[in-house]
Amino acid sequence: MIDITGIEFKNPTILAAGIMGTTGASLVRVAKEGAGAVVTKSIGPEPKEGHKNPSMIDLGGYGFLNAMGLPNPSYPDFRDELAIAKKDAGTPVIASIFGGTEEEFVAVAQGLLESEPDAFELNVSCPHALGYGASVGSNPDAVETITKAVKDAVDIPVWVKLTPNVTDIVSIGEAAQRGGADAVVAINTVKGMAIDINSGYPILGNRFGGLSGHAVKPVAIKCVYDLYTALDIPVIGVGGVYTWEDAIEMMMAGASAIQIGSAVYEGLEVFSSVATGIENFVSEKGYSDVTEIIGIAHERI
Amino acid sequence: MYPINVTITKVIKETPSTRTFVFDRHFDEAIAGQFVMVWIRGVDEIPMGLTNKNSITVQKVGDATEKIFELEEGDTLGIRGPFGKGFTLPGKDERILLIAGGVGTVPIAHLAEYASSAGICMSTILGARNADELLFVDHFTSCGELHITTDDGSAHRCGFVTDILAETDIKAYDRIYTCGPEMMMKAIFGMLEKEDALEKTEFSLHRYFKCGIGVCGACCMDKQGLRVCKDGPVFNGSQLIDSEFGNYMRGPSGNKKQF
Ligand SMILES: Cc1cc2nc3c(=O)[nH]c(=O)nc-3n(C[C@H](O)[C@H](O)[C@H](O)COP(=O)(O)OP(=O)(O)OC[C@H]3O[C@@H](n4cnc5c(N)ncnc54)[C@H](O)[C@@H]3O)c2cc1C
Ligand SMILES: Cc1cc2nc3c(=O)[nH]c(=O)nc-3n(C[C@H](O)[C@H](O)[C@H](O)COP(=O)(O)O)c2cc1C
Ligand code: FES
Numbered sequence: 021m022i023d024i025t026g027i028e029f030k031n032p033t034i035l036a037a038g039i040m041g042t043t044g045a046s047l048v049r050v051a052k053e054g055a056g057a058v059v060t061k062s063i064g065p066e067p068k069e070g071h072k073n074p075s076m077i078d079l080g081g082y083g084f085l086n087a088m089g090l091p092n093p094s095y096p097d098f099r100d101e102l103a104i105a106k107k108d109a110g111t112p113v114i115a116s117i118f119g120g121t122e123e124e125f126v127a128v129a130q131g132l133l134e135s136e137p138d139a140f141e142l143n144v145s146c147p148h149a150l151g152y153g154a155s156v157g158s159n160p161d162a163v164e165t166i167t168k169a170v171k172d173a174v175d176i177p178v179w180v181k182l183t184p185n186v187t188d189i190v191s192i193g194e195a196a197q198r199g200g201a202d203a204v205v206a207i208n209t210v211k212g213m214a215i216d217i218n219s220g221y222p223i224l225g226n227r228f229g230g231l232s233g234h235a236v237k238p239v240a241i242k243c244v245y246d247l248y249t250a251l252d253i254p255v256i257g258v259g260g261v262y263t264w265e266d267a268i269e270m271m272m273a274g275a276s277a278i279q280i281g282s283a284v285y286e287g288l289e290v291f292s293s294v295a296t297g298i299e300n301f302v303s304e305k306g307y308s309d310v311t312e313i314i315g316i317a318h319e320r321i
Numbered sequence: 322m323y324p325i326n327v328t329i330t331k332v333i334k335e336t337p338s339t340r341t342f343v344f345d346r347h348f349d350e351a352i353a354g355q356f357v358m359v360w361i362r363g364v365d366e367i368p369m370g371l372t373n374k375n376s377i378t379v380q381k382v383g384d385a386t387e388k389i390f391e392l393e394e395g396d397t398l399g400i401r402g403p404f405g406k407g408f409t410l411p412g413k414d415e416r417i418l419l420i421a422g423g424v425g426t427v428p429i430a431h432l433a434e435y436a437s438s439a440g441i442c443m444s445t446i447l448g449a450r451n452a453d454e455l456l457f458v459d460h461f462t463s464c465g466e467l468h469i470t471t472d473d474g475s476a477h478r479c480g481f482v483t484d485i486l487a488e489t490d491i492k493a494y495d496r497i498y499t500c501g502p503e504m505m506m507k508a509i510f511g512m513l514e515k516e517d518a519l520e521k522t523e524f525s526l527h528r529y530f531k532c533g534i535g536v537c538g539a540c541c542m543d544k545q546g547l548r549v550c551k552d553g554p555v556f557n558g559s560q561l562i563d564s565e566f567g568n569y570m571r572g573p574s575g576n577k578k579q580f
Pocket of ligand 2: 036076084116181208231261
């Protein structure tokens, strides 16, 4: 068991936001596959259909590009899904939420409270939804006010998910901490684009989107490392984790737990194989506990 | 994988509402029942079954399919795939029953093509709204019977595919395959459940796809969280027991839509 922001997890793998997270049943399925916790799709104030397809492409080996455009059924319609996940997952369920203003964030958070999520994860980091996500999350003042507003409105832990598409992610992490965040989650996708050379058309329906998967791991490791140095609250690492080796690397950079997104493409067994791999590594290396490896890279200079 | 650029080599008017687009690229690895994501540049990308290794058959229903209908020989499309789980191909000595309705005839016709090339005996129940909308009738004659129904009686028997199914000896078949409107498949599901034949039946389903590759979760079904794009689109009947199948699906925002 590990404890992050007062929530107990049976292992440090967490399903990342936006991956198989739109229905209660699919969240339950991932939890049964061995995830230590699951995060929902980001839920907002109004139903949104998202961008036109193509909304995700496999770049072949090094990652994915996506611009889903935050499709979601809105919080009134997501309550039942969240309640199903809570009832049957057998793991903590974290509700990812977004809004364009602090009022919207608060309305969504309060609206979902009755389904009893274990924590909220504030998405101030989606790189491709105008007026939402990173348009809010690259402004430290906005991040601080939104975090504070949600913290004041709810009595469960609040995590803040950060965008790497800023000059200095640490200043945004610090803003979240000032706002009272219980943890930060890093990183969301890295801005990217792909063009079809046969036609000259950008491939994604939204033209540009976010890069995830293998290619972003080094970016995520550096962000986690820097945030761990600067902050007093836990950092949850996400970006390019496919194997237990990736997870250990992320934890040595300073992550208290790791989220897995794109690697679900390889198969849902990824959660149990990463969790088991971490456990084996910890015992083979003679650590008393997985928490001993967190941030270890900071001591090796 | 970036979308593969294919050039249309032929457009065939199948029925007033459907056209087949043949292209210059063969997806030889494709199994009947798998699908491709078809990118109509500047418009949308939508899932389509393969009619055979190098063509799709499209029914005009909205924006994207309307745009495809404007395409001519020499025009291009982007194709990703084949994706998903296709039909379990029948063995040489197995007797199979195919039940197809409307544009759902596409993957079934692909399977029929495989079966006839492998010398497998098949019986078919084929349904359409009216005589003009019947698809691929000539694909389905290999030793077994071919039963045709039309909703309005403009050709063959007036009625639904289920009328024929009710008169069919289900025990005579080793495998049953179906694709068509969900209400049609729901009725078939009910009949086969009563006959205790779900285990040998495969259903090809339709849900709203975004990524098409099993990551985003847009196409997940209750209550097992099965992804139609990756765990399907073809499912064994027993996988659909106690599921949302026949009751509702989710639209692009994830909101439920009742059938
Ligand atoms: C696995 C699979 C195989 C299919 N095979 C064929 C085929 O061989 N021939 C054929 O004509 N049609 C097929 N379809 C249906 C086809 O994808 C839709 O008719 C098409 O997407 C309509 O697009 P539109 O923009 O013209 O219509 P819209 O006006 O956008 O929508 C009309 C209806 O089409 C469906 N639709 C729209 N976009 C999508 C999407 N991204 N994913 C799933 N459904 C969508 C919805 O049910 C919607 O209500 C298949 C669908 C699936 C899931
Ligand atoms: C298809 C897809 C949808 C996503 N949707 C969301 C979302 O709704 N909210 C969010 O905070 N992050 C979202 N993300 C970002 C992921 O949660 C994660 O931060 C990112 O993909 C990096 O991790 P990975 O390399 O393990 O995929 C999405 C990513 C993908 C690939
Ligand atoms: S469409 Fe994305 S998981 Fe099926």
